[in-house]
Structures are given as C-alpha cells and as structure tokens.
Amino acid sequence: MSEQTRGRLSLLRAAFVIARRDFTAILFGRTFIFFLLGPLFPVVVMALAGGVGAQVQSGVAVADIGVAMEAQDVDAMLAAREEVAEQLGGGVPPMVATARLEPGESFDARAVLESGGGSLAAVVTGTPEAPVLTATEGRVRNWQGLVGMIAGFAADPGTRSYPAVSTQAVVTSGAAETSGRIKTAQGGQILLFMLIMLLASMVLSNLVEEKGNKIIEILAAAVPMDAVFLGKLFAMLGISVVGIVVWASTGFAILTAGGVTLSDYANPGVGWPMFFVLFAAYFAMGYLLLGSIFLAVGSLANTVREVQTLSMPATMAQILVFFFASLAVTDQGGWVEYSAMAFPLSSPFAMVARAATDEALWPHVLALLWQAAWVAVFIRAGASLFRRRVMKSGPQGARKSRSLVKAIGGLFRNDSATAG
C-alpha cells in the first residue's frame, strides 16, 4: 500500500505534524521574546525562596576545624575550644579531633583538606605551644587569632599570652567545596523549577488557545488524540531546547566577558560536563511529568479563567514539591532525601541536587530509569484523560454551564463528548 493510500498517519508521524506546527508557531510568535526573558523571574523567586535557602545553608554548610596533634594535646585543644566558646558566645566554629598522633608521627593536613568531602574547613597541627593552621586563605585570615587563643588556653588555661600561629594556605577545603556544591545544587534546583513551570504553563495556554479556536475537533477527526498530546508535549520540549541554548550561550558570553569561568565555582560532585548532561536529562523528565499533568488539566478547561482555576492546585502542589526537594539537600543520606528522590515529581529536583553534591553516578542511572518509567505512566494516563475529556468540554458544554466540580467528577466516567 503506498504512502498516499495508507489509511492513517502513524502515531509518531501525526505527533510530528502537530509538534512541527506548534514549534514553528511559538518560535515565530510574538510571545517568544517573553519566553526568552522568562529566566529573569528566577531572580525574584530566589529572593522569595531566600528563607528556605538560608535554612538550607545554615543546616548544611558547617565548617569544622580539625585538630591533629598528640592525644593529650587534642583533648586540651577541644577543652580549650569549649571554654573559649563559652566566653565568646557564638561565632566559634566547631572543633573536631581529626587525628590523635603518636609522638613523632607526622600528619599531612594539606592532603586531608585538598582531598575534599566532609566538613573540614581547617586543620590545626603542631602543638598548643606552636600551632600550625592549614586552611584556605580566607579561613586563615578569619581563624588565625581564634586558633591562637584556643591554643593558648590549651597550653596554659591561665595564660594571657597566646602563641604565634604558623599558617599554610590550601586552594580548597572540604567545607568550602561542600558549601559551593550546595549553592550549585540550589541554583540547579531553582533553574530547573523555573524552566519546568514556565514551559508547562505555556503548553497549557497553547492547548486552551487551540480549544478556543475550535481547532481541536479538526485534529481529533484526523489524527489520534494521543498524537495531539504527544505532539504538543514534545513541541514545547523543542522550544525549551532553543531557549536553553539561547540562555546558555548568552550566560556563557556574559561570564566570559566578565572574566569568570566555571573553575571559579565549586566543582559539582559529578563534574561540570556530567552535571550539564544530567541537568538536561532531569529537565526533560521533570517537564514531561509536569507537562503531562498540565495538558490533562487543559483538556478539562474551556477558558483561560477555568485554566487558572484548575491549574492553580497543580502549580501550588508543584511549589510544595520543589520546597520538599530543596529541604532534601539538608538531609543528605536521610529519609527526606530518599523520599524526594523516590517521589516522581520531586525526583528530578532531588537528583539535580545530588549531582551537584555527590560523585556517584549509579544513582543517576537508577533515578533516570525510575523517572522514565513514571514519564511513561504519566504520558499514558494524561493522554488517556486528554482523549476522553478534550472533546467533552466544547462550546456546547460551556453553554450548558457544566460546573468544574462536575467535570472533575466526570474524569472517571467513560463518556467523551458533548451532544450535538
């Protein structure tokens, strides 16, 4: 049978026809410029989400001073730290025993700090009488006096003179790296959230506009509704790729012009190249999950007002999911993080954060497979709902003033169109 006489378009080809129309219409539409300006909004949201961010930072970015001395000196240093902290109040960083050395045993503080991981920001070696502070330059400046005071108390609790602290600077430390990675995690989550919400809203508006234009019945008569659903979903994904390329290029150009490079920032756990790859993958998963929900919601609505009413719960729920995933950063390895990784809608956000903070790649393989399975479930359920309901709420349905409650209640019935 020739291409011309074959009975109908395949699902993929029909979806391609729909996607091509939507893609070009949006790309060359007047509103595309507003879409490109969309990333400005994260700045506002970041300010609003500052509270949570601060909590996350305070909960996670702990910077410890390690002590690596002979055993009795370690104990003396820790006791002195407690005493100094008591007298000074807040602002004295925690001090932990990193190593209790045998007499004559050496300790490579620089190597320990540069190996990364953990919460060590500095290491004090030597003796209380002649302490050596190893840390990044900034930490050395901030803590040199404080370490001298603690060492003085450790050497002689009644002293009023403090030993000179020798210093050696390192490029980075575990604490600096952890703090930087958490910032990367938070930034990645916020960017991911904004992109997904922006695109899911656009796909919803696009569908409602189509219903308003009465085109949906023409589409329904010509191609399977699943193809319409898929076409719209993937057209917006294509648009987002264009947007991301534009934003990334612009951002890269601005940063390069300002002399800033990625090496100025903490290296994500998986490294920058893999982080970008994973970010793109989680963006696609997150968008497909939320876009499916929004398209299904759109199939119930006739007007922009109804869309706003119906999509608000979905939007609010997604904001809660986002905050949930943000809080997961504070509980790495705990039940909050594992719950956020397992729950399909928060999983992309939680995993982006994990890509920033943890080196292991295998959890991402598992997470992507898990999310892909849920994407399939969401698309299938969304397309099914879309197919059953999109012709239900035509203009005649609107004239009959069907209440939204009734429409939602009808989701679970198997009828699918208005009488004509």
Add this chain to the structure above:
Amino acid sequence: MDMATGEFTPATGTTPLAIEARGLIKRFDGTTAVDGVDISVPQGAIYGVLGPNGAGKTTTLRMLLGIIEPDAGYRRVLGAENPQDVARRIGYLPEERGLYPTMKAYEAIAFMGALRGVPLAEGRRRGKELLEEHGLAHAIDRQIRQLSKGMAQTVQLLGTLVHDPALVVFDEPFSGLDAINQGKLELLIRGLADKGTTVIFSTHVIAHAERLCEQIAIIAGGKVPYAGSVEEARDRIPAQVRLETRNPDGAWRAALPEGTRRVGQFWYFPLPESGVEPLLKALIEGDAGILSLSIERAGLHDAFVAIAGEAAARAMVTQAAGEAT
C-alpha cells in the same frame, strides 16, 4: 466487502456502501443523545442528515468519524470498523469552524492536508492552487485573522478537500453563509459527487437537502425515524389534489373524498387511490364548474413533518428563521 477497494457492499443490494452504521448509541451524563441510529450511505451519494438542533446529528457524525466512540452499535466507514484507520481518505468540516488565526491561508490548507498525510510542500502548492481556483488568489499570503468570515470558511472548506478525500463529512456546512455562498457550496458539493466522492452533510434547512440529496436520514430525539431516498420519503405522503370551482356548492361536493379541507376558493384533498378520472367525471356531472385542478406531489418538508412530527419541524423552521435574521 470488496477487498480491492475496501468498500462495503450490503448483502441486499449491489451499491457499495461508503458508510454503514447499525444501532449506534451514545449517552452523556445519563442522557441518551443518540439512541440506536441506523444509516447506510451509498458510495458516491450526496447524503443528508436532517434534524433540529440537539437531535443528535453532530454526535452521530462524530461517531462515524471516530472522534468519539459509541456506547453501543456498529459502524463501518470506507470498509473500516475504526474510522481513524481510514482518516486519510476522509475530509471533515465541523460545525464549529476553526483555524489558527496567525496562519497564512495557504499554510492553513497545507496543515490540514498534512494531518491527512499530504507532504507539507505538496500541501502548500495545492493550497495555493485551490485558493486561486476559488477566487482567493489575493488571500494566499494573508493571515486567517485578516480574512472575512466567509473567506476564512472557504479556506477551511478547501483544507477539508486538499487531500482529495473519498468521503467528505460536512456538519451544518451552510450555517453562517450568505445566499450567494450557499449557492456556491451547493455547486461544490454537486461537483464532488460528480467526481465520485461520497458527501454526507447535516443540516436543519430542508431546502438544501431537497435540492442536493438522493438519500437522507431524519434524526429526531436521537432516533432515526426515516432513512432512505428523498423520493421515497415524499412518496410516503399521498399526493394532494387542489381543486378550484366556479360553483361553491352543489351535488358535486358529495364526490369529494373524506378529509377534504377548504382554503379560500381552493379545495384540498389526498389523491384518491382510484385516481383522478372517476372524480373528474363526478365533478363534471355534478356541475362543479371546474376552474382548475392540479395534482401536487408532497414536498420533503411535508414528509419531514409526517415522519418526525410537528414539533421537530417547527424547531427546524424556527432555527432556520433565527439564523436568517
């Protein structure tokens, strides 16, 4: 079924059927919109679906097209039980006209063709050709929102035909068109049928069906009380005799059959089964003074009233009058 063409041939006839539906039922929220519809549309016919608003016409057409699934019943369209399997051979113009407002006219036609499998480049070429053929060459590059309502409707109509379908389904195609464009559309429908295309359209204006259709289905209250030829529908009503006499009264009046009514100077009564000759003889012998006598065949409207009922007919007339104003 003819395996070569995919057309369905009924067991009792020789004309292949483009559409066959039996016992289609559709319910919405407990209300039965279509209640056991039977339709047989011969291949190449112009077939009308008549009924007032809310009778179930659109729902029936949507079920025939596979836009919605029937709750019960059976349908076969161009040989396929699932109409979506032959979607590329069907053209559909819904009652609610719709086009993308920012699309150019020829692009809109090409897009509708692409939905039915016409490659985009070919659709664009055909779109331009069709617009030129229908006197809209000046509108080829205009956006839909820049066109008048009539022009936009024509663009959508051409989009329905761009893929050269074997079956065209129009839902209330004359709705919203002025008299001139209604005439043009009638010509276009006849042209399609002349090429062998099967055309099925719904309408609440009986005159269109009477002028165009060989076959009709009358839908009222979700049921089809009649489906068959227009001629057969008209033949269901006996022909009416209209008599005008010089003498208003006399012995001749005894010759008039039961049920005769007088309107002005005319007498109306059904044509007697014995024919008009015995009656003529009685009138002449009774000195009626015949001024005129004519036998008038019932129109489709009369047939519709007789089949669907007075209420349905009144609803149709009211609806058509409302649109005209």
